[in-house]
Amino acid sequence: MLYEQELKTFVEGTTNFFEVAAQQPATLGSPYLLEGTPAVHEYTGVITISGKREGVVYFTAPKAMLTVLLMKMQENDFSHETMRDLVGEVANTISGNARRDFGRDFVISVPSVLSGEKPDVPHKPGQRSFIIPINWRSHSAKLVVSLS
Amino acid sequence: MTFAGTERRRQLVTAGIGTALALLMGTVLIMGFRLATHMRADIVSLQTASSLQAYPEQIAGQLNALRDRLEVRAYAGQSLADLQDTVGRFDHDLKRLQAGNPDLPQLAQPLRLWRQYSPVLEPVISFSGQPYVDSDTGSTLSREGREHYAAVKQAQRFAAENAHALRQQLTVLAASLQRAASNAAASLRALLAAGVLAAVVLAAVAAWFQFTRGRHERAAREAQEQTRDILRTVREGFFLLDADYRIGSVWSEALTRMFNRKDFSGLSFEELLKDLVPPATLATAAKYIKLLWGDRAHENLMKTINPLGQLEITANDGHGGKETRYLQFDFHRVTGAEGVRHVLCAVGDITSSVLLARELQDSQESANSQLDMMLGMLHLDPLQLMSFLDTSETGLKLVNAIMKEPARSDAEFRRKLAGMMRELHSIKGEASILNLRSIASRVHVLEDMLAECRKKPELTGNDFLPMVLKLDELLAHLRGVREMGTRLTSLRETAPSTAGAPAGSAAAQPAAAASGGVTPQRRAEDLAPALKGMAERLAADHAKQFSLSVSGLADVPAPYAATIKDCLIQMLRNAAVHGIETPDVRRAHTKNAAGSVRVDFRRAADGFELLFEDDGAGIKPETLRSAAVLRQLITAEEAAAMDTRTSMALIFRPGFSTRDEVSMDAGRGVGMDVVARSVYAIGGKIGVSTHPGKFTRFRIVLPPIEGAQSTAVA
Amino acid sequence: MNARRAFKLMIVDDSNIMRRRIERSQQFEDLQVVGTAGNGVEALALFSQADPDVVTMDLTMPQMDGIECIGRLVALKPAVRILVISALADKATAVEAMERGANGFLNKPFTDRQLNEAIADLMRRA
Incomplete structure (x- = not known):
């Protein structure tokens, strides 16, 4: 059973990135549960977790959102590589927050980045995931927490 | 350090007072000795001066006598000898006075006058010949006798003229010596008085100092005791680390409990933690402690990277077992002119709060x-x-x-x-x-x-x-x-006897149980005992008395079973909480103390009909309206315009309830609207009729079963 | 601070965005960016030639991570001041980085103000 604090740590890691890097806070949409493999957007930053909990946590965002985010960060390179860098940094922040809060219980991987139409997101069959929509400006990304 | 400094200062002050006292006494004694010596000389001089006063007259008299003797040719030897003696003594005494008081101005005049005496007296006293010549006619003056006589006469005249002046001058001299002597006496008195006074002052200072010193010592002792008390009773562990990362000589008692160890002096920080934490943690801790001594990072950064904020340690519990505890270390650099001198380390045992947080989490799970x-x-x-x-x-x-x-x-x-x-x-x-x-x-x-x-x-x-x-x-x-x-x-x-399952015997249905996770066939008549059980619980919970009669539930078709069940649960709860009055109220209204609730399911002309009726307080339309206004479901204007029929329909609105308190059974405002929604969902209708004080009756009409509808709910 | 000679800054981070972000956000007139590197190996190769006074250092990077790189840079030039900029927020990592010779620690994500304060602190110590 996931603890509230654990979920909050992941969520804060994500919203904190928007608040600090883009100086515009992101808000949470209505969270829900999902059985089966969640759908992802074009760019996804993944961290895998083992130890007391096993599974993945990832941030997946549409290209349009990342473009606006880069613009807010005064970046003018909107290449594929930069987009990957960006979701990687978000995942990095989530990973850093998790290490700070549960470093002693979790082994947290270095983030990896997935992109493309049908990326192969690791998913354990039968695992229920928490989907937390991250709304920023008019865009919406998703934080997926899939841990057992 | 502070104590030592104060102590050294005290010793210096004590030594200072002693030295001052010795110097003072020495000075007073030396000065007194000198003054006394002076005074003795003065007194001798005064005696001499006093005795000298008589001499001028004596000399004059003796000269007179000598002249008379010479005139009568009497023996003059004795007179001359007396004169010689007197002059010699006077001269000697005067010279001695002069030697003793060389600067005395009053001595100058008599000396000068005496020097004028010398040439006159000298010929007289130096005479040593025979003044007379014996002849027949008697003695006559010899030649040298006549000279002598002349000298005597001259001296006699001089002495007679000057004796008074000389005496006067000597009197002045004596008076001045007298004054000097009494001045010296006064000085000596003053000196002694001053010495005594100074000694008294010093003694007072010494006494006061001794007193304050005692007070300081007491204060210092008290401060030490207080420090000891603090260190003994404070719940945090305190110690200082020196530049070799070793613990100093002062630490608080709490450490002994935290680390199960009696002595910490000279222990290195690594030794302190060595057996209590994993090697990786120990290494990080050691590095961190080392960093505290450098100036690589400022205090705030050092605080934020403190890796010992919540240190898990595994230690012997003192009874042969192991226990896990959580310690919180805080470090503060103690800096001096030379940089970091010590690191003050405060250790708190936060085990209980950590465990409490864990328990809170765990208790959620179980x-x-x-x-x-x-x-x-x-x-x-x-x-x-x-x-x-x-x-x-x-x-x-x-x-x-x-x-x-x-x-x-x-x-x-x-x-x-x-x-x-x-x-x-x-x-x-x-x-x-x-x-x-x-x-x-x-x-x-x-x-x-x-x-x-x-x-x-x-x-x-x-x-x-x-x-x-x-x-x-x-x-x-x-x-x-x-x-x-x-x-x-x-x-x-496997155990069909069901010995361990009270009330379970009636439920043993081996044929259906084999289906496991597969949706089992629903049989609504099983609801009757459950409803009765629920009725009993509700009656007890709400201090009500009522009987429940059930009929026809066996005829509920499977597709409606779940809905009928939901509805009955909700309506029974509402009847028990809102409908049926307490026995007292019922008796007051001349009703039977025990109420009755009736459930009747039957086939109707175009489908099925479920009746649910209680003989309770009924529902007043105005109560529903005001509750709906209160809940902002409708406005006051809308309420005023409502007739009884539309008012009664309010009970089926989402979010409606007539009870505010939140209990497990009712009052959340989602009671009858759940019923209504589920009835509508299977194509049914619901209606309510009531008479305040008499009854409430719900009527649910359901359509006949068609094949396609049967799986809608599952 | 303006009266002093210009400081030379090297930025080490595997993310292009972060490198540009740091370069863009630093507001010191007397701080001149003399090189950027995407990992520890690149940083070492560039270091002797660029001879920076101040280095910002990411920790998780391919090929050679930041912790190792810090030690090597300090060995080459003990006076170099290193600011770790990383999302790794655990304390053991921070202590390890400081022990290797880092002088400051900034957590990602950071604001421009936090970055500039951290760099200013390093330049005071340089």
């Missing part, structure tokens, strides 16, 4: 014991349980579906609440009728969260985070209950 859950399930017909789990899971999935609808604004979030509450309320109702307390209480917690959300001025996704967690937990719990139910079923199969 809010209800598995035993409790199993006991509840033992009473249940497995089919009934599986049916409940199916509908509950469906309900929770509906809740999740509601959550899944995207939302950004407060209104969008708020819109979800009513629907979620309806579903949860229905699940909770069924869980409590089946006596599955572990599930009912979990749903109740979730309902509470929703109710809290309603009160918030602005809803965001953050408010829904705890709910999605709780929903996940609830689904997991239902899965656990299902697994346990399946196991229980197979247990009953």
Whole structure:
């Protein structure tokens, strides 16, 4: 059973990135549960977790959102590589927050980045995931927490 | 350090006072000695001067006598000898006086005058010849006798003229010597007085100093005692680390409890932790301590990277076992002119707060014991349980579906609440009728969260985070209950005697139980005993008395079973909470103390009909209207315009209730609207008729069964 | 601070965005960016030639991570001041980095103000 604090740590890691890097806070949409493999957007930053909990946590965002985010960060390179860098940094922040809060219980991987139409997101069959929509400006990304 | 400094200063002051006293006494004694010596000389001089005063007259007299002797030619030798003696003594004394007081101005005049005496007296006293010549006519003056006589006469005249002046001058001299002597005496007195005074002052200073010193020592002793008391009783561990990372000589007693060790002096920080923490942690701690001495990073950064903020240590518990404790280390650099001198280390034992936080988390997981859950399930017909789990899971999935609808604004979030509450309320109702307390209480917690959300001025996704967690937990719990139910079923199969299952004998249905997770065939007549049980519980909970009569439930077609069950649960709860009055009230209204509730299911002309009737207080339309206004379901104007029929329909509106208190059984405002919604969902209708003070009757009409509809709910 | 000679800054981070972000956000007139590197190996190769006074250092990077790189840079030039900029927020990592010779620690994500304060602190110590 996931603890509230654990979920909050992941969520804060994500919203904190928007608040600090883009100086515009992101808000949470209505969270829900999902059985089966969640759908992802074009760019996804993944961290895998083992130890007391096993599974993945990832941030997946549409290209349009990342473009606006880069613009807010005064970046003018909107290449594929930069987009990957960006979701990687978000995942990095989530990973850093998790290490700070549960470093002693979790082994947290270095983030990896997935992109493309049908990326192969690791998913354990039968695992229920928490989907937390991250709304920023008019865009919406998703934080997926899939841990057992 | 401070104590030592003060002590050294004290010693210096003591030595200073001693030295000052010795110097003072020495000075006084030396000066007194000199003054006394002076005074003795003065007194001798004064005596001499006093004796000298008589001499001028004496000399004059003796000269007279000598002249007379010479005139009568008498023997003059004795007179001359006397004169010689007197002059010699005077001269000697005067010279001695002069030697003793060389600077005395009053001595100058008599000396000068005496020097004038010398040439006159000299010839007289130096005479040594024979003054007379003996002849027949008697003695006559010899030649040298005549000269002598002349000298004597001259001297006599001089002495007679000057004796008075000389005496006067000597008197002045004596008077001045007298004054000098008394001045010296006064000085000596003054000196002695001053010496005594100074000695008294010094003694007083010494005494005062001794007194304050005693006081300081007492204060210092008290301060030391206080420090010792603090160090003995303070709950934090305190110690200083020196530049070799070793613990100083002062530490607080709390350390002994924390580290199970008596002596810490000279212990290195690494030695302190060596056996208590894993090597990696020890290495990090050692590096951190080392960094504290450098100036690589400022204090704030050092604080933020303190790796010992919550240190887990495993230590002997003193009884041969191991125990895990959590310590919090804080480090403060103590800096001097030379940089960091010490590092003050404060250690707190935060085990209890850490464990409390853990327990809070754990208690969420085991809010209800598995035993409790199993006991509840033992009473249940497995089919009934599986049916409940199916509908509950469906309900929770509906809740999740509601959550899944995207939302950004407060209104969008708020819109979800009513629907979620309806579903949860229905699940909770069924869980409590089946006596599955572990599930009912979990749903109740979730309902509470929703109710809290309603009160918030602005809803965001953050408010829904705890709910999605709780929903996940609830689904997991239902899965656990299902697994346990399946196991229980197979247990009953292998042990058909059901000896360990009270009230379970009637529920043994081997044929159906084999289906396990597969949706079992629903049989609504099983509801009758459960309803009766629920009626008894509700009556007891709410201090009511009523009988429940049930008829026709055996004829409920399977597709309607779940809905009928939901409706009956809700209506029975409403009747028990709102409808049936307390026995006192009923007697006051000349009614039977025990009420009655009647449930009747029957085939009707175009389908089925369920009647639910209680002989309770009934419902007043105006009560419904004012409650609806209070809940802002309608405005006061709308209420005023309502007739009885539309007023009564308010009870089916979402979010309506006539009770404010929140209990497990009613009052959340999602009672009858759940019933109405589920009736509409299977194509039925619901109506209510009531007479205040007499009865409330709900009538549900359901359409005839068609093949396609049978799977709609599952 | 303006009266002093210009400081030379080297930025080490595997993310292009972060490198540009740091370069863009630093607001010191007397701080001149003399090189950027995407990992520890690149940083070492560039170091002797660029001879920076101040280095910002990411920790998780391919090929050679920041912790190792810090030690090597300090060995080459003990006076170099290193600011770790990383999302790794655990304390053991921070202590390890400081022990290797880092002088400051900044957590990702950071604001421009936090970055500039951290760099200013390093320049005071340089």
